[in-house]
Amino acid sequence: MKIGDVIRIPAGAHQAFRMKSDVGMIVGTIPRDDKYPDDLEVLVDGIIHAMGFQMKTEVLSEGG
Secondary structure, three states, X not given: OOOOOXXXXXHHHHHHOOOOOOEEEEEEEEOOOOOOOOEEXXXXXXXXXXXXXXXXXXXXXXXX
């Protein structure tokens, strides 16, 4: 997943963040200090949520 991708929000995150929509766009990354990939900033319902890199999801549309 990369910035600009439109993704389906997993059910667990959708419920935990009490989102209205289950579709979001990756708008940024959050650097980590360890060997793992960066975490993601995902725009959903006009709010940017920080989500872990390990999030398993479906890419609905790839960004440019």
